[in-house]
Amino acid sequence: MLKPLTRQKFEQLIPAVATGRQYRYVWGKIPDLLRRLIFSVVGVVAVWFPLSYVGHGVQLVAGLVAGLYWLWWPAVSASFRNQVYRRFPYSGFWQGEVLSVYVTEELIGKEESVDQRGELVIVEKRERRLNLEIGDETGFETKLQARLSPQHRVIRPGDQAEVIVLSRRANLEDIEKISDIYLPRHRLWVSDYPWVQRDIFEQMSYEFNRRLARRRR
Structure with missing residues (x-):
């Protein structure tokens, strides 16, 4: 039927923004978290020094985005998945x-x-x-x-x-x-x-x- x-x-039923259950699924296990943490550290180093000449405001924003990658990426990744179905x-x-x-x-x-x-x-x-x-x-x-x-x-x-x-x-x-x-x-x-x-x-x-x-x- x-x-x-x-x-x-x-x-x-399938929202644009990731739900809590979807976020937890994409969060993964400890190895997944460690990989994101390493990427965050590398990202902070990569954006901090090249952007030192543009001012502390841009440095701070870019550093926060890179440094918190481990936290926000699961939500973004799950939202991308949802978009596949919402199309x-x-x-x-x-x-x-x-x-x-x-x-x-x-x-x-x-x-x-x-x-x-x-x-x-x-x-x-x-x-x-x-x-x-x-x-x-x-x-x-x-x-x-x-x-x-x-x-x-x-x-x-x-x-x-x-x-x-x-x-x-x-x-x-x-x-x-x-x-x-x-x-x-x-x-x-x-x-x-x-x-x-x-x-x-x-x-x-x-x-x-x-x-x-x-x-x-």
């Missing part, structure tokens, strides 16, 4: 079901290391990922992969699934992107990056299902 969304509702002119609220759920082990990176004999070895970093395939009676099917969590154990084929779909066509025939997948039965979200304002989506889901239940009576 597919219900078109107004542009106003869509922009509420689509048409969107809809889609409701279907889980067709298949399974776990795979994916290669997420490689690291160089030295073994006991002093030889260089390549160590593969792998991560267990949840694969969720969803579809509906029209034949539409799509798949989303996310980092595996213990909460995912409750997911079963046949569970109701809801998602925001994006298209360049007004009739939404050609779906190009989907958002996080919401499973209302378990009140569970499946995704890596949290695209939507989840409280707004959950309220929309509740109202939609309530109206649907009334029609079936």
